[in-house]
Amino acid sequence: MTASFITVNHTSKSFHNDTIFNDLSFTLSKGEILSIVGPSGSGKTTLLRCLAGLEPFTEGTFIIDQQEVTNLDANKRPVSLVFQHPLLFPHMTIAENVAYGLSFQRIKKKERMRRAQELINQVGLTGYEKKFPYELSGGQQQRVSLARSLAISPQLLLLDEPFSSLDVRLRGEMRAWVRQLLKDQAITAVFVTHDREEAMEMGDYVGVFENGQFQQIGEPEHVYHVPANAFVADFFGDHLIVDKETYIPVQSLFLSKSTPHQTEWVWKGTMKNKVHIHGHSLYQIFIADVNQQVTVSSSLGLQWDETVYVSAHPDTVHTFTNLKQRNE
Known part of the structure; x- marks a missing residue:
């Protein structure tokens, strides 16, 4: 049995009397990708925000590489979050955007820019270092956003529907490219989407989420062919x-x-x-x-x-x- 690298144990989140999710647990080994898929409003993004430290868990524990991070502030967690939209700094060059997070780690500018250049090369944007975000396409901007998130060497990468604003063809190319990059770098990731095909393609495991609960977690092929309940079967739509x-x-x-x-x-x-x-x-x-x-x-x-x-x-x-x- 492979040791757990990520452990989310009996976590819950409530706002006042409104429960968003309740008693959620899952584990991931180093380098594994979990796709969380479900309809809008099911609580997926709130879970991601709690993992990132942008919202506190109401109950439960969150452990990364044997270190409990449940109560750590977002800037002290070894976690990066990639949003639906790139949210790049418009007044900074691509290299400056990628290196931005390293400026909080007391790393000298020369080393920051060296690391930024390596990541720019990895995401296929060599030659774009001195350009500004408005000079890039949507797919290129999302690559820069990913490079910026990877710059701080996160132990866990969170992706919140990062391809939703792209056209169909580019979205397919991006998810194949991102999955390969994550696998090449052995990066552990949680990927949130409402697109079932995207979830199946991106994840080593798929978690079907509804009404604040995992209805089923398993390997994509197993979840597809052996649904746990009527909701899972109906969500994938290929069952009577x-x-x-x-x-x-x-x-x-x-x-x-x-x-x-x-x-x-x-x-x-x-x-x-x-x-x-x-x-x-x-x-x-x-x-x-x-x-x-x-x-x-x-x-x-x-x-x-x-x-x-x-x-x-x-x-x-x-x-x-x-x-x-x-x-x-």
Whole structure:
């Protein structure tokens, strides 16, 4: 078993009588990345702010590399936070922005600028040292923000939806690039997003967050294929949720224009939309009996609002695990 580098133990956060999250616990080993994903307003950003020291935990303990940091001020924690927007200093050059945090560590200017140059090179911005933020694109500015956060050599890097302001293509490029950089540097990180695909791509582990609780934490593939409960299954959207205890992966569903011979695990649906992905036709079918829409691959040639039967083999029907924490 790998020793825990980050330990968040039974933490809670309340504002007056309003509980934001309650009794949260998780661990990470050195160099691991946890993606926290969930809908807006579920408490993800507040958790990140507590980890950064910008807000105090109401209860619980927070340990980094065997040192408790629960009550340390933000500027004394070995933690860096990358925000949704770069928030660079407009009057400073790129090199000065990156070196800014080092000025509080009593490091001489020559050494600060040397370290800044190394990081600028690492984030692929060699030659931009003397430029100002307004001369850079959004993706380049976010790289500078990341370099500034890494300059102080944090033991934990927190990322709060850092790609949300970028276009789709650039967002995909940035998350692949950032993940590789974190892995190359063995940096432990917590990444917050509301984008399920982004969470799956970035994290070694995915924590699905809702209503101030982790509904499930595990490896991305496991969380996707073996959801703990109906909320997790519905959030990822690729399951037919039969009831609070039972689900069927959409890839196990079949469409037919006539009633199947089997009488169990069959529903009548209505075709509501057709999409094409990588040469495949997928139909969005609304099933009134379970008040749910599923997207199923088929070559039937259905028309809008046409009645169709959705069925599944009994062997593909699963029960929710209700497993909230990954096995250590």
